[in-house]
Amino acid sequence: MQEHFDDFFAEVFTELEEKYGEIEEMNICDNLGDHLVGNVYIKFRYEEDAEKAVQALNNRWFNGQPIRAELSPVTDFREACCRQYEMGECTRGGFCNFMHLKPISRELRRELYGRRRRPGDKRGGRSRSRSRSPRDRNRRSRSRDRGGDRGGDRDRDRSRRDRSKEREKSRERSGRF
Numbered sequence: 001m002q003e004h005f006d007d008f009f010a011e012v013f014t015e016l017e018e019k020y021g022e023i024e025e026m027n028i029c030d031n032l033g034d035h036l037v038g039n040v041y042i043k044f045r046y047e048e049d050a051e052k053a054v055q056a057l058n059n060r061w062f063n064g065q066p067i068r069a070e071l072s073p074v075t076d077f078r079e080a081c082c083r084q085y086e087m088g089e090c091t092r093g094g095f096c097n098f099m100h101l102k103p104i105s106r107e108l109r110r111e112l113y114g115r116r117r118r119p120g121d122k123r124g125g126r127s128r129s130r131s132r133s134p135r136d137r138n139r140r141s142r143s144r145d146r147g148g149d150r151g152g153d154r155d156r157d158r159s160r161r162d163r164s165k166e167r168e169k170s171r172e173r174s175g176r177f
Helices: 002-020 047-057 106-116 134-145 153-169
Strands: 023-028 040-044 070-072 174-176
Touching: 002 023, 002 040, 002 047, 002 106, 040 047, 047 070
Parallel strands: none
Antiparallel strands: 023 040, 040 174, 070 174
Protein backbone atom coordinates (compact mmCIF):
# COMPACT_ATOMS: atom_id res chain seq x y z
CA MET A 1 0.00 0.00 0.00
CA GLN A 2 2.80 2.46 0.94
CA GLU A 3 4.56 1.70 -2.33
CA HIS A 4 1.44 2.62 -4.35
CA PHE A 5 1.00 5.82 -2.38
CA ASP A 6 4.66 6.75 -2.87
CA ASP A 7 4.30 6.14 -6.62
CA PHE A 8 1.23 8.41 -6.76
CA PHE A 9 2.94 11.10 -4.67
CA ALA A 10 6.11 11.03 -6.79
CA GLU A 11 4.14 11.16 -10.04
CA VAL A 12 2.06 14.18 -8.97
CA PHE A 13 5.01 16.00 -7.36
CA THR A 14 7.31 15.49 -10.35
CA GLU A 15 4.74 16.43 -12.98
CA LEU A 16 3.61 19.60 -11.22
CA GLU A 17 7.12 20.74 -10.39
CA GLU A 18 8.32 20.20 -13.96
CA LYS A 19 5.32 22.01 -15.48
CA TYR A 20 4.68 24.84 -13.03
CA GLY A 21 7.67 25.49 -10.77
CA GLU A 22 9.49 24.53 -7.60
CA ILE A 23 7.39 22.90 -4.91
CA GLU A 24 8.32 23.69 -1.33
CA GLU A 25 5.84 21.33 0.27
CA MET A 26 3.17 18.84 -0.78
CA ASN A 27 0.67 17.21 1.57
CA ILE A 28 -2.08 14.69 0.96
CA CYS A 29 -4.95 14.29 3.42
CA ASP A 30 -5.82 10.88 4.79
CA ASN A 31 -9.15 12.11 6.23
CA LEU A 32 -12.53 10.67 5.32
CA GLY A 33 -14.70 13.78 5.83
CA ASP A 34 -16.21 15.20 2.63
CA HIS A 35 -14.38 18.51 2.93
CA LEU A 36 -10.91 16.91 3.24
CA VAL A 37 -11.04 13.52 1.51
CA GLY A 38 -8.64 13.37 -1.43
CA ASN A 39 -7.29 16.88 -0.94
CA VAL A 40 -3.74 17.54 -2.08
CA TYR A 41 -2.12 20.72 -0.78
CA ILE A 42 0.89 22.09 -2.62
CA LYS A 43 3.00 25.06 -1.62
CA PHE A 44 4.96 26.47 -4.52
CA ARG A 45 8.01 28.61 -4.03
CA TYR A 46 6.51 31.44 -6.09
CA GLU A 47 2.90 32.58 -6.10
CA GLU A 48 2.94 32.98 -9.91
CA ASP A 49 3.66 29.25 -10.19
CA ALA A 50 0.69 28.45 -7.92
CA GLU A 51 -1.56 30.63 -10.08
CA LYS A 52 -0.38 28.88 -13.29
CA ALA A 53 -1.00 25.47 -11.72
CA VAL A 54 -4.51 26.37 -10.56
CA GLN A 55 -5.49 27.69 -13.99
CA ALA A 56 -4.14 24.66 -15.84
CA LEU A 57 -5.35 21.99 -13.40
CA ASN A 58 -8.95 23.20 -13.41
CA ASN A 59 -9.15 21.91 -16.99
CA ARG A 60 -7.99 18.38 -16.08
CA TRP A 61 -9.50 15.15 -14.86
CA PHE A 62 -8.12 12.50 -12.51
CA ASN A 63 -9.55 9.02 -12.05
CA GLY A 64 -12.72 9.97 -13.93
CA GLN A 65 -13.37 13.08 -11.84
CA PRO A 66 -12.65 16.74 -12.55
CA ILE A 67 -9.84 18.36 -10.61
CA ARG A 68 -11.00 21.39 -8.64
CA ALA A 69 -7.98 23.57 -7.92
CA GLU A 70 -8.00 26.79 -5.94
CA LEU A 71 -5.56 29.05 -4.14
CA SER A 72 -5.50 28.56 -0.41
CA PRO A 73 -4.96 31.15 2.32
CA VAL A 74 -3.09 28.51 4.38
CA THR A 75 0.63 29.29 4.30
CA ASP A 76 1.74 27.08 7.18
CA PHE A 77 0.34 23.57 6.90
CA ARG A 78 1.59 22.68 10.37
CA GLU A 79 -1.12 24.88 11.87
CA ALA A 80 -3.84 22.96 10.01
CA CYS A 81 -2.62 19.50 11.03
CA CYS A 82 -4.10 17.42 13.84
CA ARG A 83 -1.44 17.19 16.53
CA GLN A 84 -3.31 14.36 18.22
CA TYR A 85 -3.16 12.35 14.99
CA GLU A 86 0.57 12.94 14.71
CA MET A 87 0.95 11.50 18.20
CA GLY A 88 -1.37 8.58 17.39
CA GLU A 89 -4.08 9.82 19.76
CA CYS A 90 -6.84 11.35 17.60
CA THR A 91 -10.18 9.94 18.72
CA ARG A 92 -12.14 11.47 15.83
CA GLY A 93 -10.46 9.21 13.28
CA GLY A 94 -10.75 10.10 9.61
CA PHE A 95 -13.62 12.48 10.31
CA CYS A 96 -11.45 14.95 12.22
CA ASN A 97 -11.66 18.54 10.96
CA PHE A 98 -7.88 18.97 11.12
CA MET A 99 -5.66 17.52 8.43
CA HIS A 100 -4.43 13.96 8.88
CA LEU A 101 -1.47 13.84 6.50
CA LYS A 102 -0.52 10.60 4.81
CA PRO A 103 3.25 10.28 5.16
CA ILE A 104 5.58 9.29 2.34
CA SER A 105 8.55 7.00 2.82
CA ARG A 106 11.87 8.45 3.99
CA GLU A 107 13.52 7.33 0.78
CA LEU A 108 11.02 9.23 -1.35
CA ARG A 109 11.28 12.31 0.89
CA ARG A 110 15.06 12.29 0.42
CA GLU A 111 14.69 11.77 -3.33
CA LEU A 112 12.16 14.56 -3.92
CA TYR A 113 13.21 17.17 -1.37
CA GLY A 114 16.86 16.25 -0.88
CA ARG A 115 17.83 16.89 -4.50
CA ARG A 116 17.73 20.62 -3.81
CA ARG A 117 20.60 20.50 -1.36
CA ARG A 118 22.98 23.35 -1.65
CA PRO A 119 26.70 22.64 -1.83
CA GLY A 120 28.04 22.31 1.70
CA ASP A 121 24.56 21.80 3.23
CA LYS A 122 24.80 18.47 5.00
CA ARG A 123 21.20 18.33 6.20
CA GLY A 124 19.44 18.66 2.87
CA GLY A 125 16.18 20.42 2.15
CA ARG A 126 15.60 23.91 3.39
CA SER A 127 16.65 25.10 6.78
CA ARG A 128 14.17 26.05 9.46
CA SER A 129 14.69 29.10 11.59
CA ARG A 130 15.19 28.42 15.25
CA SER A 131 14.39 30.62 18.16
CA ARG A 132 17.31 31.74 20.26
CA SER A 133 17.83 30.37 23.71
CA PRO A 134 17.30 32.89 26.53
CA ARG A 135 21.07 32.91 27.08
CA ASP A 136 21.70 33.95 23.45
CA ARG A 137 19.01 36.63 23.61
CA ASN A 138 20.53 38.13 26.74
CA ARG A 139 24.03 38.09 25.27
CA ARG A 140 22.75 39.85 22.16
CA SER A 141 20.86 42.56 24.03
CA ARG A 142 23.85 43.24 26.29
CA SER A 143 26.06 43.84 23.27
CA ARG A 144 23.55 46.35 21.95
CA ASP A 145 23.45 48.11 25.32
CA ARG A 146 27.22 48.56 25.10
CA GLY A 147 26.78 50.00 21.64
CA GLY A 148 28.18 46.96 19.83
CA ASP A 149 26.68 46.18 16.45
CA ARG A 150 27.93 42.57 16.29
CA GLY A 151 28.51 42.58 12.57
CA GLY A 152 25.28 44.13 11.38
CA ASP A 153 22.67 42.31 13.50
CA ARG A 154 20.39 45.33 13.31
CA ASP A 155 20.50 45.39 9.52
CA ARG A 156 19.86 41.66 9.39
CA ASP A 157 16.87 41.99 11.75
CA ARG A 158 15.48 44.89 9.73
CA SER A 159 15.87 42.85 6.55
CA ARG A 160 14.06 39.88 8.18
CA ARG A 161 11.18 42.13 9.26
CA ASP A 162 10.92 43.58 5.75
CA ARG A 163 10.77 40.08 4.23
CA SER A 164 8.04 38.97 6.64
CA LYS A 165 6.01 42.10 5.82
CA GLU A 166 6.36 41.27 2.13
CA ARG A 167 5.09 37.74 2.77
CA GLU A 168 2.07 39.14 4.60
CA LYS A 169 1.30 41.37 1.61
CA SER A 170 1.88 38.62 -0.92
CA ARG A 171 -0.97 36.58 -2.30
CA GLU A 172 -1.26 32.88 -1.69
CA ARG A 173 1.42 30.51 -2.99
CA SER A 174 -0.41 27.43 -1.83
CA GLY A 175 -3.10 25.60 -3.65
CA ARG A 176 -5.63 22.91 -2.91
CA PHE A 177 -6.04 20.39 -5.69
